[in-house]
Amino acid sequence: MSTTPITARVDEDLAATLDDVIPEHMTRSEAVAAAVERFIEATEPADLDGDLDELPDTARRGYRELLDLTNGGGRIDKLAADPALAEATSKSKAKAETNQGPGRSALEVAVLNPLVNAGLVDVIQGIDHVAYHVRPLSPEVGSA
Numbered sequence: 001m002s003t004t005p006i007t008a009r010v011d012e013d014l015a016a017t018l019d020d021v022i023p024e025h026m027t028r029s030e031a032v033a034a035a036v037e038r039f040i041e042a043t044e045p046a047d048l049d050g051d052l053d054e055l056p057d058t059a060r061r062g063y064r065e066l067l068d069l070t071n072g073g074g075r076i077d078k079l080a081a082d083p084a085l086a087e088a089t090s091k092s093k094a095k096a097e098t099n100q101g102p103g104r105s106a107l108e109v110a111v112l113n114p115l116v117n118a119g120l121v122d123v124i125q126g127i128d129h130v131a132y133h134v135r136p137l138s139p140e141v142g143s144a
Helices: 012-021 028-043 057-069 078-089 106-117
Strands: 074-077 095-098 101-105 121-125 130-134
Touching: 012 028, 057 078, 057 106, 057 130, 074 078, 078 106, 078 130, 101 106, 106 121
Parallel strands: none
Antiparallel strands: 074 130, 095 101, 121 130
């Protein structure tokens, strides 16, 4: 594999943090290259083996809504997305009570789980927030 050098300027504190977290067997260059690869994988269009017809209708409607909310794909906060998804799919975002505490909502079961399983949506869990990363469809798959 041939490589091409790229240059990036980062804050001194970020560079120091990078040095602290890089494994001993890895160079800065290798760490940055790995991060770039992960970034590209996360932002590449979704490549489905089939098409959206294989998804349940409710999940398809939810995916279309997420594409609309993100202008064709990208990141959206869960608090912003869930009410619109619930309205678009007629699924409740309220969690059902079970004998072991709160369960999963109909929105999670019928819409989000199939989209996550299909690789169309990733759930990003932060310390104090949750967001969805919506992958755009690759042109080969067709329109949503």
